[in-house]
Amino acid sequence: MIVVQIQAKTDLEPYQVKQLVEYHYGYHVYEIRKVRAVYKLKTDQGIVAFKNAKKMKDIDFIDSVIQHLHLHEFSYVPTLRKTKNNNLLLHHQHGDYVVEQWLPSDVREVSPYKRDWLHAAGKKLAQFHEAAATYPVYQIPKKRIRKAWGEWFFRKYEKVKEWSRWRNSHTDSWLLARMKQVKDNHLKYPNITSSLCHGSLHQENIMMDANSEIWFIDFERLTYDSIGKDLAQILMYHFRFHPWNREDVDQLLAGYQSVSVLSQSDLIHFCARNLVSERMIYAYLDGKPILEDQEQERAKESVLREIVPAYWY
Numbered sequence: 001m002i003v004v005q006i007q008a009k010t011d012l013e014p015y016q017v018k019q020l021v022e023y024h025y026g027y028h029v030y031e032i033r034k035v036r037a038v039y040k041l042k043t044d045q046g047i048v049a050f051k052n053a054k055k056m057k058d059i060d061f062i063d064s065v066i067q068h069l070h071l072h073e074f075s076y077v078p079t080l081r082k083t084k085n086n087n088l089l090l091h092h093q094h095g096d097y098v099v100e101q102w103l104p105s106d107v108r109e110v111s112p113y114k115r116d117w118l119h120a121a122g123k124k125l126a127q128f129h130e131a132a133a134t135y136p137v138y139q140i141p142k143k144r145i146r147k148a149w150g151e152w153f154f155r156k157y158e159k160v161k162e163w164s165r166w167r168n169s170h171t172d173s174w175l176l177a178r179m180k181q182v183k184d185n186h187l188k189y190p191n192i193t194s195s196l197c198h199g200s201l202h203q204e205n206i207m208m209d210a211n212s213e214i215w216f217i218d219f220e221r222l223t224y225d226s227i228g229k230d231l232a233q234i235l236m237y238h239f240r241f242h243p244w245n246r247e248d249v250d251q252l253l254a255g256y257q258s259v260s261v262l263s264q265s266d267l268i269h270f271c272a273r274n275l276v277s278e279r280m281i282y283a284y285l286d287g288k289p290i291l292e293d294q295e296q297e298r299a300k301e302s303v304l305r306e307i308v309p310a311y312w313y
Contacts, residue, residue: 017050024083024090025099040102047102048081052095058141059088062219065135065196074131076124076215078103106210112203112241115248121206121234122255124214129227130260132196137224145224150186156281157183171291175284182272185311189265192226199223201230202237228266231256232273244299246306264310271304271311
């Protein structure tokens with residue numbers, strides 16, 4: 001599988017973009033201007049964005065997921081536009097390009113330095129998971145379907161144990177203890193909920209409008225995985241800019257559970273994805289540091305102990 005990656009830059013001149021859109025899409029372009037590294041076009045078919053994109057085999061899958069979301073009353077994602085020849089990608093010279101819906105004018109990226117979006121993001125993520133969960137699994141490309149998380153994790157645990165025998169450091173003992181706890185908990189609570197997950201929920205992909213409604217953009221990392229992946233990922237990026245604290249985690253979870261109540265297994269798994277992230281495991285196996293901020297790690301564990309005490313018993 002080639003994963004969709006829409007790049008936020010284009011080396012074409014405005015007049016070239018105008019010509020391409022008018023010729024291949026049949027739109028009449030009234031105005032064109034650069035916004036950051038993409039082109040914003042006002043056309044007779046609405047306002048659209050023109051972006052550079054690598055040529056992908058499964059952009060049709062991403063488009064079908066977006067269409068599915070809209071059909072299931074989740075419209076807070078931009079739609080892709082097709083050319084007159086019914087293609088999603090426009091090939092020109094040595095590049096590939098995509099045109100998509102421009103978000104409403106009042107939509108802005110959430111600020112990494114603020115906390116006012118967490119409850120709304122949790123609520124919208126639950127709505128996204130509910131709509132995405134009805135997408136037929138058989139239509140998902142196989143390489144976008146993660147193998148059973150427990151199976152993957154147990155294999156990594158054995159590999160870390162093997163490597164730790166000759167390293168024998170405090171970090172090894174700390175990581176192994178956390179991984180063993182994750183393993184033991186998963187054996188007790190194996191029934192975690194899976195769905196299509198966004199897979200890239202950092203602040204640049206989470207937008208908020210004037211009514212505090214959340215929008216999600218950039219679906220190139222769509223993956224069928226446990227819902228805890230998306231929840232933990234939001235916190236991972238958020239707490240790069242804030243000290244771990246209970247209020248922020250409560251806000252995200254309260255927003256999510258106002259739509260979809262998390263089972264005990266999903267809450268346990270949510271803790272696991274936060275306490276032993278994939279990034280942490282891969283860093284260890286690559287010989288890189290895994291404890292970037294010990295104080296943050298202690299605070300994280302303290303917060304999660306309060307929120308999900310069953311994880312430790």
